[in-house]
Amino acid sequence: MDITSDLKKISGENILTSQEELIPYMRDASPFHGEQPLAVAIPENVMELSHIVKYCYDHDILMVSRGGGSSLTGSSVPLGKGIVISLAKFDKILETKIEDRYVVAESGVRLDTLNEHLSNFDHFYPPDPASSRICTVGGTISTNSGGLRGAMYGVTKDWVLGMEVVLPSGEIVQFGGKTLKRSAGYDFTSLMIGSEGTIGIITKAILKIWPKPEKTGRILSYYEKIESGGKALAGLKAKGINPLIAEFMDRISLESMRVAKGIGYPERTNYMLMIDIASTAESLERQMNDAAEILKEFNPISLKLTTDKREMNEMYEARKGLYSTLLSQRKSASEYLILGDVVVPASELPAALNEIERAIKKHGIFVSIFGHIGDGNIHANIFSDPADVEKMRRVDNFQMELGRIAVSHGGSVSAEHGVGIEKKELLKEEFTMRNSPGTLSLMKAVKLAIDPKNLMNRGKIFD
Numbered sequence: 001m002d003i004t005s006d007l008k009k010i011s012g013e014n015i016l017t018s019q020e021e022l023i024p025y026m027r028d029a030s031p032f033h034g035e036q037p038l039a040v041a042i043p044e045n046v047m048e049l050s051h052i053v054k055y056c057y058d059h060d061i062l063m064v065s066r067g068g069g070s071s072l073t074g075s076s077v078p079l080g081k082g083i084v085i086s087l088a089k090f091d092k093i094l095e096t097k098i099e100d101r102y103v104v105a106e107s108g109v110r111l112d113t114l115n116e117h118l119s120n121f122d123h124f125y126p127p128d129p130a131s132s133r134i135c136t137v138g139g140t141i142s143t144n145s146g147g148l149r150g151a152m153y154g155v156t157k158d159w160v161l162g163m164e165v166v167l168p169s170g171e172i173v174q175f176g177g178k179t180l181k182r183s184a185g186y187d188f189t190s191l192m193i194g195s196e197g198t199i200g201i202i203t204k205a206i207l208k209i210w211p212k213p214e215k216t217g218r219i220l221s222y223y224e225k226i227e228s229g230g231k232a233l234a235g236l237k238a239k240g241i242n243p244l245i246a247e248f249m250d251r252i253s254l255e256s257m258r259v260a261k262g263i264g265y266p267e268r269t270n271y272m273l274m275i276d277i278a279s280t281a282e283s284l285e286r287q288m289n290d291a292a293e294i295l296k297e298f299n300p301i302s303l304k305l306t307t308d309k310r311e312m313n314e315m316y317e318a319r320k321g322l323y324s325t326l327l328s329q330r331k332s333a334s335e336y337l338i339l340g341d342v343v344v345p346a347s348e349l350p351a352a353l354n355e356i357e358r359a360i361k362k363h364g365i366f367v368s369i370f371g372h373i374g375d376g377n378i379h380a381n382i383f384s385d386p387a388d389v390e391k392m393r394r395v396d397n398f399q400m401e402l403g404r405i406a407v408s409h410g411g412s413v414s415a416e417h418g419v420g421i422e423k424k425e426l427l428k429e430e431f432t433m434r435n436s437p438g439t440l441s442l443m444k445a446v447k448l449a450i451d452p453k454n455l456m457n458r459g460k461i462f463d
């Protein structure tokens with residue numbers, strides 16, 4: 001059997017086989033390294049994809065689907081000898097139905113491209129990961145991505161109505177549909193969300209869309225103590241104010257934005273809360289003032305209100321770029337960042353943040369904390385050095401403790417980045433702590449029912 005020439009018979013020029021073309025597919029945005037794939041297939045349509053998948057299934061060849069390759073947990077890294085299937089050519093927006101509030105997009109469409117298209121209709125697709133320029137519809141569904149607007153609009157799972165999927169056998173199936181309601185047996189659309197390419201390849205999706213908010217304004221509040229941000233947010237919610245965006249950044253993050261983007265902050269600041277309020281033109285000012293009054297109760301160093309679009313956009317882009325600007329705070333060039341990603345109920349934030357701060361000190365590591373705090377999502381960004389074995393051990397121990405803190409407060413070891421390779425042990429720990437090892441066994445049983453040969457993205461989520 002000559003796999004590459006067989007695949008070329010199905011897909012011709014859409015099969016990459018030379019080493020220099022394959023090497024980039026060994027990695028994603030995480031620190032993990034995979035094996036060089038036997039080939040990379042970049043099919044142009046669902047029939048071609050289905051034939052490739054069927055060939056792989058019949059010949060026991062491992063498959064890893066790939067969108068933008070921006071996974072931070074190694075979920076798109078190929079483990080073992082197999083092929084990578086890129087959805088790069090599934091890049092069309094097929095239908096936009098404003099009156100029914102949905103859009104149908106192929107799975108390789110990038111989120112920013114989708115939103116550029118929707119802004120022509122004064123609508124948008126709310127899930128908004130900081131990687132929105134590069135990540136795709138299929139990748140974000142497969143990891144149940146969140147992002148900045150989660151405080152008001154939730155995460156990807158709240159916006160997917162249906163999809164077309166190529167199963168591991170090559171069969172093409174349709175899940176869900178174009179209606180908000182559907183009570184027609186098992187909900188396979190939901191099963192696909194967060195499945196990280198382990199049970200099928202999404203080729204197109206029907207996504208809910210929403211009218212753009214009429215007007216937005218921003219309040220920046222600066223604090224000395226870590227728990228103040230969490231308490232201030234809880235205070236807003238308790239008074240019925242639901243921010244569009246609620247982001248939290250520590251001094252290390254702010255300093256990196258000052259170095260990279262020239263955005264300053266008051267001297268005594270250790271933590272900043274960025275709150276966006278969305279409203280009608282008539283009531284925005286009143287709502288911002290109400291929110292500011294509540295924020296003042298938590299002793300901010302200072303408070304800044306703005307509706308200036310340019311200024312707001314500058315800070316928004318800087319926040320989205322934090323992952324890379326943070327690298328300016330490295331102590332040595334060999335350091336890289338591991339992005340911790342946990343979630344707790346928003347009311348638990350003050351206590352959880354305090355425990356995380358104590359854990360950072362205990363493990364003696366350098367960590368920057370920021371997060372989509374509006375939905376309880378904390379990112380602990382750990383400066384790590386693979387050359388320093390002892391430090392990496394402390395980093396691993398901190399990651400385990402971070403996960404345990406989240407679960408003990410009623411949260412999860414993974415908020416929005418998925419499990420991939422990175423969090424397999426943590427996922428086990430979560431179900432152990434919740435006295436529910438059966439959940440993991442059930443996940444494995446579902447995987448094997450749909451993919452009996454375990455060919456799709458083997459070694460991700462669980463072993």
Ligand SMILES: Cc1cc2nc3c(=O)[nH]c(=O)nc-3n(C[C@H](O)[C@H](O)[C@H](O)COP(=O)(O)OP(=O)(O)OC[C@H]3O[C@@H](n4cnc5c(N)ncnc54)[C@H](O)[C@@H]3O)c2cc1C
Pocket residue numbers: 028029064065066067068069070071072075076087107108128129130131134135136137138139140141142143144145146147148195196197198200201202203323324416417418457460
């Ligand atoms: C700078 C930066 C910032 C980030 N910020 C955020 C953030 O704010 N919020 C957040 O949630 N995430 C964030 N991420 C993580 C990442 O962008 C998300 O996990 C995103 O959903 C991955 O999408 P992708 O298209 O790049 O998928 P990939 O990385 O290519 O793949 C991710 C997983 O999905 C599977 N997959 C991809 N396409 C398909 C398909 N069509 N069918 C089936 N399975 C598929 C892959 O096999 C893999 O398991 C960030 C990443 C970076 C690098």
